[in-house]
Structures are given as C-alpha cells and as structure tokens.
Amino acid sequence: MLTALARGAGVAFVLLVSSLGLKYLAQVVLAQWMGTVEYGIYEYVISWILLLAILAELGLPTAVVRFIPEYSVQEDWGRLRGLIRGSWQLILLAGFLLALGGVASILGLSTIRQWAYSTPMLVGIWMVPLVALAHLQSEMARAAGQITLAYAPFQVIWHLLVMLGAFVLFQQNQTLTSVPAITLSILGLLVVVLVQLWLLRGRWNQQVYCTPPIYKPREWLAVAFPLLLTAGFHILLSQIDILMIGAWVGPKAVGIYSVAAKTSIWASVVLQAVNTVAAPAFSALYVQGDRQSLQRLVSTVAHWIFWPSLMIALCLIGFAESILGIFGSEFVAARGEMTILVLGQLVNVGAGSVGYLMSMTGHQNQSAYIFGYSALLNVVLNAIAIPMLGTIGAAIATATTMAMWNIWLHILVVKYLGIAPSIVSTLAAKISSRR
Incomplete structure (x- = not known):
C-alpha cells in the first residue's frame, strides 16, 4: 500500500506543482506589468469573485461527484441527464x-462615496457565473474519471489565455491596468466553459441523451447545502484578509500582501499532494476497523508531509527577498508578512492530515463547525489587527487562525479516532517506543 501511495503522491505532486507553478507565473507577469496598485485592484476583485462564486455554486460541484458515479452504476440515465442539465441551469x-x-x-455604494474598485468590480462581477460553471464542469469531469479534462481547462488553459492576452496588451500599450486584465480573465473563462461543455458532451454514455431528464432538485440540494457551508467557510478563511485589507488599507497594500499570501502556499503543496492520494486509504482502513494500520499509515504520511514542507518553508523564509523581488522591487516589502504566513503553514503541515481524517471517517459535520467558528474568528482578528498593524496584522490574524483550527482538528482526531496524526505526536511515539 505504501509503495502505491508514494507513487501516487509523486504523480499528484508533479501535477499540483505544474498547476501551481503556472498560476504563480501568471501572477508574476501580471504583477510586473501592472504594478502594486493595479495588481492590488485586480486581486481584490478576484477575491470577491471567488467568494461570490461559492454562493452561486450552491454546493453542487461537490454534490455531483457523489451523484454522477451513483447514477452511472445504477444506469439511471434519466436522473443523470437531469443532474447534468439541472445543476448547470441552477448555477x-x-x-x-x-x-x-x-x-x-x-452602483448604490458608488453614489454614497468614491470607491476605487467600482469600475473593476462592475466588470468583474460577470465572472461569477463563469467561475461557478467552470468549477461545476471540472467536478463533473472528475466524477466521470476524466482527470485531464477536470484540471487542464480550468487550472491550466485559463491562466495561459490570460497571460497570452496580457502579453499582447502590454506589448501594444506598454502598460496594463486592472479592467483590461479582468476583461481578459472573463474572456478566458468563457473559452474554458465552452471547451469543457463541448468535451464533456462526448464523455457521457450516449443513452443519457436519449432519455428524458428526471429532476430531483430537493435531493441534490439537501446534499449540497452542507457542502456549500464548508466550501464557503474555506473560501472565507483564504480570502477574508485580502478583502479586509482592500477595504481598510487600499489596493497597493492588497497587491503587496496577496503576493506574500500566494507565495506562502508553496509551503503546503506537499500536504495537498499527499492528502489527495492518501484520503481514500484513510477511509478504507477506518471502515475495516484496522486502527493499527491506520495509525501506521497516518504516521508515515506525517513524515512524508512535514520534512519536505519544512525544507520548502526554510527556503521561502531564507530567500524571501529574492523570491518577492521577482514580482517587482515594491513587493519585497511583504517579506515580514510572508514569513508569518509561512510559519502558519508550518503548523498546518505539522498537524498532519487532520481535515481529511475527519471528513473521510464520517466526522465532516464537526469539521464544518470548526471551519465556521474559525472563519468568524478570522474576521474578528483581522478587524482588530489590520487597523493596528496593517498588513502585518492581517498576516498574524490569518496565521493564528490557521494554527487554531489545525490544533482543534488534531484534538478531535485523537478524541474520535484514537489516532495521533501530527509530526510531534509521531516523533513522541517513536521516542517512547525506544525506551
């Protein structure tokens, strides 16, 4: 099992790094061509779009991952066609x-006071249905076992199109502002959604299109609503600092801080890759009641995650000035914020696979409560820290919240599963066994 997991984790790591690398490259070139203020406006708008898109999705992208395999196995083509068409229409x-x-x-806010984000937001708001549809169709492809189709259009092609369009505009005008960049993102997303729609049509059993659709919106939404809450809490945790900085400090601060936040995510890339592969094994061993094997697997995974992540984190902190300088000289000012956020990510990776252990063993409701309370705490801490300390305060608030929910989940994993998932507990158990 461990050999297969290691091989799968390696593949997942390569795919994830490739995707993240392309996104990061897109952010680098946009930041260089736009400058701190315009890039900050762009990032602020994108943060709002990601938050609103979660609401537009209604939890259905995650729900289709459950229902599509179920209907396919049952050969219930009517319900499958109804789900495909109905979820698309609802979103x-x-x-x-x-x-x-x-x-x-x-428009109402603009009549009350001047708002630097008014025009970019008026343009960018139309990205909401496109982001939601692109995510839905990515999850449909994943449910159908089409992994390349699931990730390539939304995670790769979109960013390539934006970079290509931005390059053309910059070469013509020697400048790039937020509104054209947002317009490029919308056009790129429209292409992605249409390509996904066309390619997905050929992936379904042809009987799907010969069967009248059967709609079960109540059944789908009953499953989707709790998933909507969890997804909403996650996106709040990842975007609230940027939104509050944009509202209280300004677009330049958003541009500088968002670069630090996105760079710090590299410290958790190994965690994401390993969790993607290990999650099904967690579920299988838990269902079998094999706690001893589950603990061995979790302990092994903790080592796989932590030590490479520690090396990445040390490199990010040690070479912070050089890394941030890639975006432009003004972005080097975010090295303090990035260091704090990377330390928060170290707690995240050090806690181990706590989130997946809860969700894969039937304790997803407890996880949802924790993320809900954590999102609320994050808002409160940012509201206190940003007026006092600016972007450093936002970094402290975000890192503190990240540490808190990881520790909380760790406590619940130990309580409900009798499993010690963190690198600290794994090392402690190893030391005690040698005595």
Whole structure:
C-alpha cells in the first residue's frame, strides 16, 4: 500500500506543482506589468469573485461527484441527464442573479462615496457565473474519471489565455491596468466553459441523451447545502484578509500582501499532494476497523508531509527577498508578512492530515463547525489587527487562525479516532517506543 501511495503522491505532486507553478507565473507577469496598485485592484476583485462564486455554486460541484458515479452504476440515465442539465441551469441562474445583485450594490455604494474598485468590480462581477460553471464542469469531469479534462481547462488553459492576452496588451500599450486584465480573465473563462461543455458532451454514455431528464432538485440540494457551508467557510478563511485589507488599507497594500499570501502556499503543496492520494486509504482502513494500520499509515504520511514542507518553508523564509523581488522591487516589502504566513503553514503541515481524517471517517459535520467558528474568528482578528498593524496584522490574524483550527482538528482526531496524526505526536511515539 505504501509503495502505491508514494507513487501516487509523486504523480499528484508533479501535477499540483505544474498547476501551481503556472498560476504563480501568471501572477508574476501580471504583477510586473501592472504594478502594486493595479495588481492590488485586480486581486481584490478576484477575491470577491471567488467568494461570490461559492454562493452561486450552491454546493453542487461537490454534490455531483457523489451523484454522477451513483447514477452511472445504477444506469439511471434519466436522473443523470437531469443532474447534468439541472445543476448547470441552477448555477447559471444563481450566478446571474448574484451578478445582478452585485451590480446594484456597487452602483448604490458608488453614489454614497468614491470607491476605487467600482469600475473593476462592475466588470468583474460577470465572472461569477463563469467561475461557478467552470468549477461545476471540472467536478463533473472528475466524477466521470476524466482527470485531464477536470484540471487542464480550468487550472491550466485559463491562466495561459490570460497571460497570452496580457502579453499582447502590454506589448501594444506598454502598460496594463486592472479592467483590461479582468476583461481578459472573463474572456478566458468563457473559452474554458465552452471547451469543457463541448468535451464533456462526448464523455457521457450516449443513452443519457436519449432519455428524458428526471429532476430531483430537493435531493441534490439537501446534499449540497452542507457542502456549500464548508466550501464557503474555506473560501472565507483564504480570502477574508485580502478583502479586509482592500477595504481598510487600499489596493497597493492588497497587491503587496496577496503576493506574500500566494507565495506562502508553496509551503503546503506537499500536504495537498499527499492528502489527495492518501484520503481514500484513510477511509478504507477506518471502515475495516484496522486502527493499527491506520495509525501506521497516518504516521508515515506525517513524515512524508512535514520534512519536505519544512525544507520548502526554510527556503521561502531564507530567500524571501529574492523570491518577492521577482514580482517587482515594491513587493519585497511583504517579506515580514510572508514569513508569518509561512510559519502558519508550518503548523498546518505539522498537524498532519487532520481535515481529511475527519471528513473521510464520517466526522465532516464537526469539521464544518470548526471551519465556521474559525472563519468568524478570522474576521474578528483581522478587524482588530489590520487597523493596528496593517498588513502585518492581517498576516498574524490569518496565521493564528490557521494554527487554531489545525490544533482543534488534531484534538478531535485523537478524541474520535484514537489516532495521533501530527509530526510531534509521531516523533513522541517513536521516542517512547525506544525506551
């Protein structure tokens, strides 16, 4: 099992690093061509879009991963066609209504006071239904076992299109502002959604299109709603610092801070890759009741995750100035924020696979509560720290919240599963066994 997991984790790591590397390259070139202020406006708008898109999704992208295999195995083509068409229509409607509501809110706010983000937000708000649909179709492809289709259009092609368009505009004008960059993102997403739609059509059993659709929206949404809450809490935890900095400090601070935040994520890339492969094994061993094998696997995974992550974190901290300098000289000012966020990520990787251990063993509701309380705490801490310390305060608040929910989940894993998942507990057990 461990050999297969190691091989799978290696493949997942390569794919994840490739995807993250391309995203990071896109951020580098946009930051260089746009400068701190315009890049900050762009990142602020994107943060709002990601948050609103979660609401537009209604939890359905995660729900289809459950229902599509179920309907396919049962050869229930009517329900499968209804799910494919119905989820698409529901998300399109929700996204369009959210975009209209966003336009009304932005116009109303603009009449009260000057807002630097008004025009970029009015343009960017129409990205909401496209992001939601692209995510839905990615998850549909994943549910159908089409991994390349699941990740390539949304994670790779979109960023390539944005970079290509940005390069053309920059060569023509020798400058790039937020509104054209956002427009490029919308056009790129539109291409991605249409390509996904076309390619997905050939992936379903042809009987799907010969069967009248059967719609079960209540059944789908009953499963999707708790997933919507969890996804919403996750996106809040990842975006609230940027949104609050943008509202209280300004776009330049957003641009500088967002580079630090995105760079710090590299410290958790091994955690993401290993968890992707190990999660099914956690579930299988738990169902079999083999706690001893589960503990051995979790302990091994803790080592796989922590030591490479520690090396990455040390490199990020040690070469912070050089890494941030790639974006431009002004971004070097974020080295303090990046160091704090990387330390928060070290707690995250040191805690081990606590999130997946909870969700893969039927304790997802407890996890949802923890992420909900953590999101609320993150808002409160940022509200206190940002006015006092600026972006450093946001980094402290975010890293503190990250450490808190990891420690909390660790306590619950020990309580409910009798498993010690962290690198600290793994090392302690190893030392005590030698005595």
